[in-house]
Amino acid sequence: xxxxxxxxxxxxxxxxxxxxITTNGTTGTVNAYTxxxxxxxxSTHSMSATMKEWYDxxxxxxxxxKLIFGQLGxxxxxxxxxxxxxxxxxxxxxxxxxxxxxxxVIPTGQTFGITELTADIEQYGDYTAISDQLEMHAVDPVLxxxxxxxxxxxxxxxxxxxxxxxxxxxxxxYADTLDASGVPTGTPTSRAGLSAxxxxxxxDTINKAVTFLKKQKAPYYEGNKYVAVIHPSVAxxxxxxxxxxxxxxxxxxxxxFEGEIxxxxxxxxxxxxxxxxxxxxxxxxxxxxYPTFFFGKDxxxxxxxxxxxxxxxxxxxxxxxxxxxxxxxxxYKFEAGTKILYxxxxxxxxxxxxxxxxxxxx
Numbered sequence: 598x599x600x601x602x603x604x605x606x607x608x609x610x611x612x613x614x615x616x617x618i619t620t621n622g623t624t625g626t627v628n629a630y631t632x633x634x635x636x637x638x639x640s641t642h643s644m645s646a647t648m649k650e651w652y653d654x655x656x657x658x659x660x661x662x663k664l665i666f667g668q669l670g671x672x673x674x675x676x677x678x679x680x681x682x683x684x685x686x687x688x689x690x691x692x693x694x695x696x697x698x699x700x701x702v703i704p705t706g707q708t709f710g711i712t713e714l715t716a717d718i719e720q721y722g723d724y725t726a727i728s729d730q731l732e733m734h735a736v737d738p739v740l741x742x743x744x745x746x747x748x749x750x751x752x753x754x755x756x757x758x759x760x761x762x763x764x765x766x767x768x769x770x771y772a773d774t775l776d777a778s779g780v781p782t783g784t785p786t787s788r789a790g791l792s793a794x795x796x797x798x799x800x801d802t803i804n805k806a807v808t809f810l811k812k813q814k815a816p817y818y819e820g821n822k823y824v825a826v827i828h829p830s831v832a833x834x835x836x837x838x839x840x841x842x843x844x845x846x847x848x849x850x851x852x853x854f855e856g857e858i859x860x861x862x863x864x865x866x867x868x869x870x871x872x873x874x875x876x877x878x879x880x881x882x883x884x885x886x887y888p889t890f891f892f893g894k895d896x897x898x899x900x901x902x903x904x905x906x907x908x909x910x911x912x913x914x915x916x917x918x919x920x921x922x923x924x925x926x927x928x929y930k931f932e933a934g935t936k937i938l939y940x941x942x943x944x945x946x947x948x949x950x951x952x953x954x955x956x957x958x959x
């Protein structure tokens with residue numbers, strides 16, 4: 598659910614439309630204004646306003662493991678009272694001067710300028726409502742469970758927003774088509790040319806992605822390495838390579854990214870179950886395709902608005918619980934924005950995997 602002002606909950610009490618309750622040991626939801634009861638919607642989430650500080654920490658701790666893409670972007674701070682847009686300026690590069698100067702003749706020269714990029718921030722958030730009876734009488738540790746789930750959902754939302762923006766990148770490669778012996782027989786030029794069994798991500802295809810980034814002069818991350826975000830189904834295919842290096846063999850020598858699993862051909866791989874999975878085809882012939890992102894440093898930026906990072910919002914029963922203070926609410930909100938800064942510093946390789954016939958779109 599997307600909203601702009603969480604204080605609207607206090608004014609209109611819309612938060613109570615569906616309230617988690619328990620009746621005769623059965624958990625469900627009730628519409629606060631009509632009394633309609635629904636046992637098909639169950640919940641064990643609750644929140645105490647007196648524990649807000651502790652739960653703020655819990656939310657952030659549980660959001661952090663989900664921020665896989667977010668850790669790779671350039672952080673762009675947006676101070677308070679500076680609007681909702683961020684602008685980046687990039688100096689245009691010059692060509693080489695390969696023509697000898699003529700004596701006494703002024704050369705033409707080159708035009709110097711900048712490229713401007715702009716991105717806006719948007720606000721996102723969600724919440725749940727908990728009845729007073731569920732909050733007071735539940736046997737399970739519902740408060741801790743709510744904090745964990747809200748944190749995970751917030752992190753998941755934030756990282757998916759970044760992921761979806763990165764999917765708009767224009768540099769795309771497709772995994773080679775392999776014969777029964779694993780020998781490349783050609784390279785598709787579109788997603789439609791892929792097949793579930795013949796277009797896996799191979800070390801050779803990774804070399805092609807690395808070569809692309811090198812030719813574009815994309816800068817490295819720490820350790821003179823590029824970084825890739827890969828779905829577990831695709832990582833399964835790569836780990837059988839004899840050149841694969843598990844991360845524990847080098848983790849003592851440099852800082853490890855969240856989710857990092859290993860290295861191959863100068864690329865540090867970060868596994869993310871929320872890396873994109875798209876479905877190609879339809880019906881019985883449909884199969885999953887996996888875009889794997891390869892990045893050079895600062896390929897994209899993530900806006901960090903001052904004072905509007907991930908925040909837990911708690912409203913007590915006395916604030917939003919209606920005339921009889923029957924429910925409280927707990928939720929999160931944040932503001933975010935993402936912008937691709939350098940198209941030539943990133944490329945995505947679309948491929949299939951051993952799980953292409955079973956995985957679902959995400």
